[in-house]
Amino acid sequence: MSTLRIDCHSATTPGNPSVTSYTWTYKGSSFSKEAVLTVYNISRSQKGEYVCTASNTLTPSGDSQRQGAADRHINVEVEFPPSISGLPSTHWVVEESQLWINCSKYTSPGNPATTNYTWIYGQSVFSNEEVLQVDSINRTKAGQYTCTVSNVVGSESASVSVDVQYAPSLSGFPSSYQVVEDSDLWINCRNYTSPGKPSRSNYTWSYEGSVFNAVAVLQDRGINRTAGGLYTCTVNNEVGSDSATVNVIVQYAPSLSDFPSSYGVIETSRVWVDCSSYIVQGHPPTTNYTWTLDSSVISTSSVLEIHNTRRNQEGQYTCTAYNTLTPSEGPQQLGSATGQVLLDIQYPPTISGLPSVMNVTEFSSFSVDCSNVTTPGNPGGTNYTWTHNGYTVSAEPQLVLESMSRNQSGLYTCTASNMLRPSGGRLQLGTASEPVSVDVQYGPRDSVTITPSGSLSMVEGTGALTATCTAECNPSCTVTWRKDNIPLAGQMSLSNVSRTDQGDYTCQAQNGIGDSQEKNIRLTVYTPPSVPTDFQVAAVTDTSVSLQWTSSFDGGADQTFTLLYKSELESHWLTWNDNIADPGISHYVSVHIQGLTPAVTYHFQLYATNVYGEGEITVLNTTTTLSKASVMSKHGITIGLAAGLGILVVVALVTVSVVLCRRQTQHTLVVGGEEPTNLPMNSFMPRPSPFEHDSVDVNTKSCDVTKQSCED
Structure with a gap:
């Protein structure tokens, strides 16, 4: 607050007479009679126009007295802070x-x-x-x-x-909570709450979208499996809310439904009871099984299987199905269910345990054996029929459907029947039927392709060959190769093709869905022919010799044989025949050479030829022909020493050596008696009997080497 001070006197020029009076007016009212206007602690309400009036008294002679005045207007502004x-x-x-x-x-x-x-x-x-x-x-x-x-x-x-x-918030809230059926569920939402502001929090629990509780703790004593599901905790204050959801998983033991109390079977046949066919899965669904008889474990599989059933095996069999329960709080435990089946002989036949639903991959085969779950009647001789949509599809106990397609889904009903012959009663047909719903599931289509495909041919030593085997499979197929039905390691890849690579190559693809598939290619390797085998002397006379050999692999092309010869008196080889026909592999070839000189050693060479070249040569080193005198002796002409005539008996030693095998074989020619037409090989070089192998005689002409001519 400040003081307002305005001196009107200092601003006034006195009149005459000089005595001056002052008056201050504010808003039409006299405010002060002082020359100096003083306002202490002036306030903003005292702002405005202040008027100072200065006056004196005029007394002119002969006139009345009057006032002389002057005004000064001052606008006062009072300043103040906001x-x-x-x-x-x-x-x-x-x-x-x-x-x-x-x-x-x-x-x-x-x-x-x-x-x-x-x-x-x-x-x-x-x-x-x-x-x-x-x-x-x-x-x-x-x-x-x-x-x-x-x-x-x-x-x-x-x-x-x-x-x-701010609203409260939830953190660390479990996404799932496992609790064993019939135990207590207890989840405190407050344990996961960060308070908001204001700090007072309210809680609600909802189940499957519906509010059912207004407390912080979710509690359910003796919870059952139907109470499992999504529970949502919502915490809120005046400002807002936060929510978190927990999936309450109620774990419980498996149970058995409609488990057969008895199971009939014909003596010596098989008992087959699948406990899993009657199981109502627990949670978790993984189920283990044990079969016991008289407290002794006889199987840890879901299937009770007894082959060649005997009546002393009759009894009460117990299947125990169990899973492992793992609650979020507390130790794990086993949940179990038991079922008992009496193995008994019953009449007429019954079907029990046929699975209600069976899945099969599209294009694969499907089979279900009704006899496995049938208790035959007495007498035996049960007949079976399978029907689908009112039509009979099989008259066998095992329904086998190849290459299933999706339109084959549906109910298949097995009917087991026998002819009942009750004492004192008439014959009647006893039957039992049960359906199985076949669900055809769609899997990968089998497809195998080999690139290159078909029949392949290559000339030996001309390069590499790689065959690629592919298959459209899901999951991916495992591909294996066989050559001539012998497994190969790795892929079909040949770095430099040789004759040993020739054969049938088979690619097999399989992925466990349906049957494996195969694709074949044939690789033919063209080579010069292989060396003929068993080249030997078949017969010898004084002027002729018969030779024979076995035809070997032709190298993949038509082959002919060339036979060369020369005597011990000659230095050059002569061609006897360079176009001897090939009868086929492992067949005999026989030739008969005439016009030879008696008692002379001849040498023979033999090789095969095709479009890919000449094969290796095999040599028949020596063959000694019989003398004419020996031939005459053979016909019974006796010449004695006393007559001075000597018969030179030439014992011919035949030695055969095959160059490739480096093997020598001796032949002994016996002189005297009947003229030998065939001389057998010795034990070191046996040849197959003509009765065991085909033999082809290509000597369609009789050739005289001395005349260099042949006659038909």
């Missing part, structure tokens, strides 16, 4: 919403009216705007904010406490 009034002490705002406080709303402007604004937060200038604005405030920005308003005269401040409110 003020703040009504700013709330606390401002509540929800987290992530906008903070907006307009300080000008609570400000009374000063004089002069120009006002400056400053917002202080934490002793630092936060804003120089009249509005405190934070678009998405979070809890860390809570606290005291001070607004200061000012002009050139002065300033005033006021503070507001910004209280950022």
Whole structure:
């Protein structure tokens, strides 16, 4: 507050007479009679126009007295700072919403009216705007904010406490919770709650979308499997809420439904009871099995199988199906169910245990054996029929359907029957039927391709060959190769083709779905012919010799044989025949050479030829022909020493050597008696009997080597 002082006297020029009176008026009212206007602690309400009137008394002669006056108007402006009034002490705002406080709303402007604004937060200038604005405030920005308003005269401040409110939150909430059936479910939502502000939290639990409880603890004493599912905890305060969902998994033991109390079977046949066909899966669904008889475990499979059943095997068999229960709290435990079946001989036949549903992969084979679950009657001789859509599809106990297609899905009914011959009763047909629903599932289509395909041919030593085997399979097929039905290691890849590579190559692809598939290619390797075998002397006379050999592999092309000869008296080889026909592999070839000189050693060479070249040569080293005298002796002409005639008996030693085998064989020619037409080989070089192998005589002409001519 300040003092207003205005001296009217100092601004007045006195009149005449000089005695001057002063009057101050404010808003039409006399305010003061002093020359100096003094207002202590002037306030803004005292602003305005003040009028100073200076006057004197005029007394002219002969006239009446009157006042002389002069006025001075002064406008008084009272300056003062702006003020703040009504700013709330606390401002509540929800987290992530906008903070907006307009300080000008609570400000009374000063004089002069120009006002400056400053917002202080934490002793630092936060804003120089009249509005405190934070678009998405979070809890860390809570606290005291001070607004200061000012002009050139002065300033005033006021503070507001910004209280950022937020909803409670849930963290660490389990996504699933496992509990054993008939035990207690207990989940405290409060254990996973971070309180909001205000801190008071409310809780609700909902199940499958419907609220059923308004407490923090989810509790269910003796819970059963139908109570499993999604439970949602919602925690909220005045500001908002947060939710978390837990999947309550109620674990329970498996159970057996419609488990047969008895099972009939013909003596010496097979008992086959699949416990899994009657199982109602527990949770978790993985089920283990044991079969016991008189407390002794006889099987750890789901199937009770007894071959060649005997009546002393009759008894009460128990199947125990169990799973492992693993609650979220507490030790794991076993859940089990038992079923007992009496193995008994019953009449007439019954069918029990045929699976209600069977899955099969499309294009694969499907089979189900009704006899495995049939208790035959007595007498035996049970007949079976399978029907589908009113038609008989099989008259065998085992229904086998090849290459199943999807339109073959449906109910297949097995009917087992026998002819009952009750004592004192008439014959009647006893039957039992049970359906199985066949669900054809679609798997990969089998397809095997070999590239290159078909029959392949290569000339020996001309390069490499790689065959690629592919198959459209899902999952991917395992591909294996065989050559001539002998497994190969790895792929079909030949670095340099040789004659040993010739053969049939088979690619087999399989993935466990359906039958494996195979594809074949034939590789023919063309080579010069192989050396003929068993080249030997078949017969010898004084002027002729018969030779024979066995035809070998022709190299993949037509082959002919060339036979060369020369006597011990000649130095050059002569061609006897260079176009001897090939009768086929492993067949005999026989030739008869005439016109030879008696008692002369001849040498023979033999090799095969095809379009790919000449094969290796085999040599028959020596053959000694018989003398004419020996031939005459053979016909019974006796010449004695006493007559002076000597018969030279030539014992011919025949030695055969095959160059490739480096083997020698001796032949002994016996002189005397009947003329030998065939001389057998000795034990070191046996040849097959003509009765055991085909023999082809290519000597269709009789050739005389001395005349160099042949006759038909």
